[in-house]
Amino acid sequence: MLLYFVFVLGIGFALKRFMKTSKDFFQAGRALPAWICGLAFISANLGAQEVIGMGASGAKYGIATSHFYWIGAIPAMIFVGIFMMPFYYGSKARSVPEFLRLRFDEKTRALNACSFAVMTVFSSGISMYAMARLIQTLHVFDYIFISAGLPLGWIFHLSIILSAIIVLGYIFLGGLTSAIYNEVLQFFLIIAGFLPLVIIGLRNVGGWSGLKASLPQAYTHSWQGMTHANTNPLGVEWFGLAMGLGFVLSFGYWCTDFLVIQTAMATDSEENARRVPLIAAIPKMFFPFLVILPGLLAIAAVTPHAVTVQHTDASGAIVRETTIPTQAEAEGKGLVPAKTNPLTGKIMLDASGKPLLDYDLAIPSMLLHYFPTGILGLGLTALLASFMSGMAGNVTAFNTVWTYDLYQSYIKKGATDAHYLAMGRWATVGGILLSMVTAYAASNFNNIMDTLQLVFSFVNAPLFATFLLGMFWKRTTSNGAFSGLISGTVAAILHHGLSLPIEAHPGIHGGWIAVLHHYPSDMAQNFWTAIWAFGTNFVVTIIVSMFGKARAESELVGLVYSLTPKPEMGHLPWWRRPEALAVLLIVMVVGLNVIFR
Amino acid sequence: MNLDLRIPMGLMFTLVGLILSVFGLMTMGDTMYVKSGGLNANLDWGIVLLIFGGTMFLLGRAGQKKALSAPPKKAEPGTGPETVRRGH
Numbered sequence: 079m080l081l082y083f084v085f086v087l088g089i090g091f092a093l094k095r096f097m098k099t100s101k102d103f104f105q106a107g108r109a110l111p112a113w114i115c116g117l118a119f120i121s122a123n124l125g126a127q128e129v130i131g132m133g134a135s136g137a138k139y140g141i142a143t144s145h146f147y148w149i150g151a152i153p154a155m156i157f158v159g160i161f162m163m164p165f166y167y168g169s170k171a172r173s174v175p176e177f178l179r180l181r182f183d184e185k186t187r188a189l190n191a192c193s194f195a196v197m198t199v200f201s202s203g204i205s206m207y208a209m210a211r212l213i214q215t216l217h218v219f220d221y222i223f224i225s226a227g228l229p230l231g232w233i234f235h236l237s238i239i240l241s242a243i244i245v246l247g248y249i250f251l252g253g254l255t256s257a258i259y260n261e262v263l264q265f266f267l268i269i270a271g272f273l274p275l276v277i278i279g280l281r282n283v284g285g286w287s288g289l290k291a292s293l294p295q296a297y298t299h300s301w302q303g304m305t306h307a308n309t310n311p312l313g314v315e316w317f318g319l320a321m322g323l324g325f326v327l328s329f330g331y332w333c334t335d336f337l338v339i340q341t342a343m344a345t346d347s348e349e350n351a352r353r354v355p356l357i358a359a360i361p362k363m364f365f366p367f368l369v370i371l372p373g374l375l376a377i378a379a380v381t382p383h384a385v386t387v388q389h390t391d392a393s394g395a396i397v398r399e400t401t402i403p404t405q406a407e408a409e410g411k412g413l414v415p416a417k418t419n420p421l422t423g424k425i426m427l428d429a430s431g432k433p434l435l436d437y438d439l440a441i442p443s444m445l446l447h448y449f450p451t452g453i454l455g456l457g458l459t460a461l462l463a464s465f466m467s468g469m470a471g472n473v474t475a476f477n478t479v480w481t482y483d484l485y486q487s488y489i490k491k492g493a494t495d496a497h498y499l500a501m502g503r504w505a506t507v508g509g510i511l512l513s514m515v516t517a518y519a520a521s522n523f524n525n526i527m528d529t530l531q532l533v534f535s536f537v538n539a540p541l542f543a544t545f546l547l548g549m550f551w552k553r554t555t556s557n558g559a560f561s562g563l564i565s566g567t568v569a570a571i572l573h574h575g576l577s578l579p580i581e582a583h584p585g586i587h588g589g590w591i592a593v594l595h596h597y598p599s600d601m602a603q604n605f606w607t608a609i610w611a612f613g614t615n616f617v618v619t620i621i622v623s624m625f626g627k628a629r630a631e632s633e634l635v636g637l638v639y640s641l642t643p644k645p646e647m648g649h650l651p652w653w654r655r656p657e658a659l660a661v662l663l664i665v666m667v668v669g670l671n672v673i674f675r
Numbered sequence: 676m677n678l679d680l681r682i683p684m685g686l687m688f689t690l691v692g693l694i695l696s697v698f699g700l701m702t703m704g705d706t707m708y709v710k711s712g713g714l715n716a717n718l719d720w721g722i723v724l725l726i727f728g729g730t731m732f733l734l735g736r737a738g739q740k741k742a743l744s745a746p747p748k749k750a751e752p753g754t755g756p757e758t759v760r761r762g763h
Contacts, residue, residue, distance in 0.1 A: 452717040
């Protein structure tokens with residue numbers, strides 16, 4: 079683990095000498111190879127929510143979780159690569175909000191830049207908090223702390239400070255290049271740590287067929303019962319899934335979030351920028367086997383009970399070791415322990431008296447159960463790496479948007495490049511400090527994480543409609559885009575306030591205005607909120623645009639699809655063009671869906 | 676960019692692989708491997724990582740040698756023949 083940290087910071091130092099201009103720092107000099115950016119593209123997204131959350135959903139819902147990949151990511155990644163990247167890269171915009179200024183106007187950009195900056199800081203803070211909590215729950219450092227005579231309560235503080243220093247260190251020194259390099263490193267580390275887990279876990283339950291035999295049928299089929307919301311574990315019907323997750327949410331994320339777009343914009347040519355999301359889609363397609371499968375394996379495994387191991391030691395004496403699981407482990411299902419109340423230490427029960435399962439611990443407890451000393455260190459490092467890559471992506475996106483879109487545009491215009499470079503470095507420090515504040519706020523107020531994520535979903539849900547219309551309809555006006563964004567967010571808030579998932583109390587889960595509609599699950603509600611927000615934004619933008627005056631066509635060249643010459647790919651053989659890769663990807667993803675239907 | 680990522684990455688995985696496999700060799704037959712179903716996970720995975728890291732390192736070295744011996748690349752990205760950018 080120590081070795082990893084040394085390398086991480088080493089890369090920062092090695093890259094420091096190349097960081098001479100703000101372009102080097104914020105855009106990696108636009109000179110990185112496509113495969114590196116491609117891996118960083120998915121690694122930036124591979125944060126805390128991804129590894130822990132997908133493992134948890136795998137344990138809770140089964141293989142249907144893979145919809146988040148095969149429906150909820152791949153099509154959007156293909157779209158951004160083929161259709162949208164030429165505008166981002168070709169328009170010479172340095173960030174997504176800056177593209178909005180070129181296409182629309184200052185107010186649209188300011189709105190997007192502000193909400194995005196706030197969001198990145200909070201997300202990285204949440205990553206930090208989740209990591210510190212996990213380290214605390216797993217008791218991995220307890221031994222070191224006890225032998226050093228330190229109170230155990232300090233583990234939380236130490237984890238936060240340590241992760242902050244490491245991420246700060248390598249971004250401060252090497253900027254986006256360093257963040258991208260480290261994201262690639264983390265990508266391989268995550269594979270190195272989780273692949274053996276899947277192999278050992280699968281061996282233990284008797285391979286894929288053994289896994290299938292020990293689980294309810296719905297767990298290993300992703301499309302079964304999708305015609306109606308009540309007949310599948312997700313509680314969503316196919317339309318809500320395809321439209322809400324597959325279109326609005328995933329396109330909104332992969333096509334407009336600067337967190338991932340920035341890595342593609344760091345490549346050396348437009349052609350490679352288009353290739354980045356496509357290259358990223360290949361490993362992304364197989365990630366379910368790495369992060370969802372452990373969740374399934376955890377549920378399928380035998381619930382721990384007292385085991386006695388007998389062996390003969392060097393002197394010939396027979397030694398018996400008995401391992402007794404904790405109450406939480408014994409009450410759980412498979413390797414997923416029951417949820418305990420953090421204050422009383424008692425097991426939490428649901429309404430019918432059965433213990434609630436703490437699905438978030440599915441992957442961590444798999445690691446602890448199957449890995450012997452040695453490789454366990456690697457597995458835990460991989461887990462930490464995933465948290466840090468999520469944090470780092472947020473921090474670099476924050477410092478770029480802050481410096482270019484807020485500081486340079488509204489606070490101090492026309493300063494020297496060196497000034498902005500320094501600003502970017504200090505923005506990194508500021509961003510990480512704010513993240514730490516968020517992490518502590520999250521530990522003091524239980525609901526703050528859920529509330530924040532809810533607010534983000536209101537702001538993000540309508541975004542894609544604005545980009546779609548802006549890029550593909552030249553009549554779209556800036557007033558239309560702005561009012562569309564606002565009304566889309568309002569629609570999301572209203573929809574959330576008027577609907578409620580069944581078995582939930584009005585409040586944070588919705589229904590705080592009045593309950594007009596019940597959804598079978600919170601996921602269904604979430605998808606439909608997005609659909610409403612997108613629809614409202616789409617319609618309002620069109621109506622307002624019709625009343626306004628469109629910008630001159632000459633101003634929109636390079637920003638709107640119909641006015642921009644198609645990217646010239648004639649010099650490449652057909653199989654090297656991004657389109658060929660896209661077709662291959664579609665075939666593969668359809669194939670995967672058919673196999674696991 | 677003058678630093679090929681494959682070199683530090685290869686080095687790191689080679690070292691990790693080395694540590695794991697040596698540790699695996701030393702603890703061969705230890706009771707802790709009951710956990711992983713009788714598999715010496717340290718030794719096996721250490722060797723896999725060693726091979727992966729070594730390959731990465733060698734590829735990176737070869738790539739860097741090639742870059743050094745090749746004539747200097749185009750000065751300004753975006754002006755080369757393979758990056759025809761139209762429309763503005």
